[in-house]
Amino acid sequence: MAVGLRHFTARAGNGSGEPILDADNGEELVHVQPSVSVAVGDRAPESPGTLYITTRQVIWLSELDREKGYAVYFLSLSLHAVSRDPEAYPSPCIYTQIETEADEVEDESKDSDSECSEVLDLSKIREMRFIPSDANQLDTLFQVFCECAELNPEPIEEGEEEGHNWIFSADQLEDEAGAGDDVEWHFSQNPTNTIGHSNGHHDLASSVLELQINDQRFEDAEEMEQDSDTGHHHQSQQ
Amino acid sequence: LFFSYFKDLVGREVTVELKNDLAIRGTLHSVDQYLNIKLENTRVVDQDKYPHMLSVRNCFIRGSVVRYVQLPPEEVDIELLHDATRREAR
Numbered sequence: 001m002a003v004g005l006r007h008f009t010a011r012a013g014n015g016s017g018e019p020i021l022d023a024d025n026g027e028e029l030v031h032v033q034p035s036v037s038v039a040v041g042d043r044a045p046e047s048p049g050t051l052y053i054t055t056r057q058v059i060w061l062s063e064l065d066r067e068k069g070y071a072v073y074f075l076s077l078s079l080h081a082v083s084r085d086p087e088a089y090p091s092p093c094i095y096t097q098i099e100t101e102a103d104e105v106e107d108e109s110k111d112s113d114s115e116c117s118e119v120l121d122l123s124k125i126r127e128m129r130f131i132p133s134d135a136n137q138l139d140t141l142f143q144v145f146c147e148c149a150e151l152n153p154e155p156i157e158e159g160e161e162e163g164h165n166w167i168f169s170a171d172q173l174e175d176e177a178g179a180g181d182d183v184e185w186h187f188s189q190n191p192t193n194t195i196g197h198s199n200g201h202h203d204l205a206s207s208v209l210e211l212q213i214n215d216q217r218f219e220d221a222e223e224m225e226q227d228s229d230t231g232h233h234h235q236s237q238q
Numbered sequence: 239l240f241f242s243y244f245k246d247l248v249g250r251e252v253t254v255e256l257k258n259d260l261a262i263r264g265t266l267h268s269v270d271q272y273l274n275i276k277l278e279n280t281r282v283v284d285q286d287k288y289p290h291m292l293s294v295r296n297c298f299i300r301g302s303v304v305r306y307v308q309l310p311p312e313e314v315d316i317e318l319l320h321d322a323t324r325r326e327a328r
Contacts, residue, residue, distance in 0.1 A: 078258065079298060080297065099258075145298065153272045154272070
């Protein structure tokens with residue numbers, strides 16, 4: 001999968017103008033938002049266009065120029081946010097940051113370079129904004145971005161420092177399409193839920209014991225079927 | 239281990255530093271098993287590298303781009319973390 005922003009021109013010839021997706025690999029269209037402008041890097045917004053959000057990537061296709069379109073894989077989106085502050089940007093928009101190959105390297109050629117040149121080097125673009133004509137759609141768009149981003153976790157096999165990737169990787173790598181169900185968000189509005197979710201039995205206030213139990217549970221999780229971190233089995237070894 | 243640790247911190251103010259040097263302060267809204275982070279009431283900390291993010295209401299940060307998560311010191315029990323990570327490493 002290509003890192004960074006890309007040109008996208010593959011449209012269906014049937015007149016619908018929809019992007020051609022990688023259906024063989026399970027890519028599906030999740031959301032379509034017409035009347036969206038896109039601002040690439042520091043450039044002025046381009047419009048009109050339609051935003052297509054798929055399970056793998058975000059695609060913007062120009063309605064004026066059938067050869068113009070941009071796409072970026074969710075794997076390359078470092079973050080996305082709702083921007084409503086007029087000081088940050090005149091129009092309310094979804095602000096996104098794109099991870100480029102150059103990010104790890106000291107790269108001095110920033111957006112300004114690509115702005116000045118005739119040919120836009122998309123792979124160096126680090127920010128992109130999507131400006132819907134209807135600002136009320138921003139929250140919906142943000143939610144869709146979140147859901148689809150969750151469908152695209154890092155495809156690493158080795159465990160990270162935390163160790164929890166080991167536990168879930170076997171399950172998660174098999175079932176990335178359904179990962180949306182598996183991903184659990186724990187919210188502050190529901191403290192009991194937060195507490196309860198750790199292992200379903202104990203109060204997180206008893207932290208030390210809690211962490212012990214969680215450790216045991218995480219180790220065992222590889223052997224058992226589990227679709228969330230609320231494993232109902234745990235070995236209490238006190 | 240850290241997933242459950244971060245769940246404990248939901249509702250607290252944290253600063254997330256990304257691998258691209260951007261630092262974002264906000265209230266930890268939620269976290270998932272990939273350590274994707276959702277922050278609310280975010281503001282950029284002292285960073286001019288990406289000034290356009292001055293104030294966004296909430297944001298989603300991909301777990302893989304996080305370099306550090308700065309925690310409120312009063313929330314951190316060093317001994318506890320020490321013990322837990324030692325156990326985890328065994």
